[in-house]
Amino acid sequence: MDRFLSSATNKIDTKGRVSVPAHFRSVLQKRGFVELYALRALDVQAMDVGGPDLLDRYEQRIALEDPFLQAADDMSFFVHGDGSFLKLDQDGRITITDFIREHTGIGAEVAFVGRGLFFQMWEPERLKAHAGAVRSRLLKLRQQASEARAAALPES
């Protein structure tokens, strides 16, 4: 399978290195990514990590904004300014830079989360909080959908 799936939490060692989960590495290889880009996620405290296509995706997003408005400029500044390359060493580890720590709050451990075409790196506790919020939003969505269907029916 060639999608980033599942999640795992790995430790950062004394030198600031952390192993990228083996499954993610095999996806990277399968997709032919040599260079890894780490970008700040726009609305959460996490890093989005992926290949060159991730940059394209971000640029598409930014292009949606009116180029005369400040938002587009801010986004570009935010994303490109604090983006970075990550190099995998021979053992499949990356070094967590201060850039990454600042934006994510990552300290001793990194939580990796598959997102299909890319993956994310989180501070584990923040990930847990975010996951809870996502679940409650999705549950609400589901309830709204079933209520809408019930209302559409002539009668219960």
Place this chain on the structure above:
Amino acid sequence: MDRFLSSATNKIDTKGRVSVPAHFRSVLQKRGFVELYALRALDVQAMDVGGPDLLDRYEQRIALEDPFLQAADDMSFFVHGDGSFLKLDQDGRITITDFIREHTGIGAEVAFVGRGLFFQMWEPERLKAHAGAVRSRLLKLRQQASEARAAALPES
């Protein structure tokens, strides 16, 4: 028969492995699945397990959303971050990872429940509690229906 039907509880061995019920395995084989896709269910503490087609269905659903809105992001976070592939070993067993234990509370045994096109894995006690809740909900529904019918009739 190519549907997941009935339920069974199997033991997890000292290495964290558990046999997938033979009947389920034959369904999987009939459908040509080598890998399993397991998702931490949204509203219950169980894993929904099916073939990779389950993931495909979710991804098609996500594709309907505007990729830059929160809904799409939430859905992807859930489907990819809370999903994982499981491999059947040669003896038809899977290993219960912490990823699964965390969400389900599974400890020493796994209760498998057929759900037609997919099946679920539960912690046995929780399954029992859930089954009880489902039954009483259904009973209430039925009572309400018959009361409504009685009220609609002119009366005896």
Place this chain on the structure above:
DNA sequence: TATTGTCCCATGCTATCCCATGAACACGTC
């Protein structure tokens, strides 16, 4: 000279392969 980043190797844990055991069950023969 200190520091930082690679490379390389060691270690222990975990997942996987392969084989063994024993229980439940079906089938056929006496």
Place this chain on the structure above:
DNA sequence: GACGTGTTCATGGGATAGCATGGGACAATA
């Protein structure tokens, strides 16, 4: 009907390969 035989299946365990992690050595940098 009773008994043996074979099959299927859940379960256990030894051996091994893969993986996360720790640390030494060395080069590049400042």
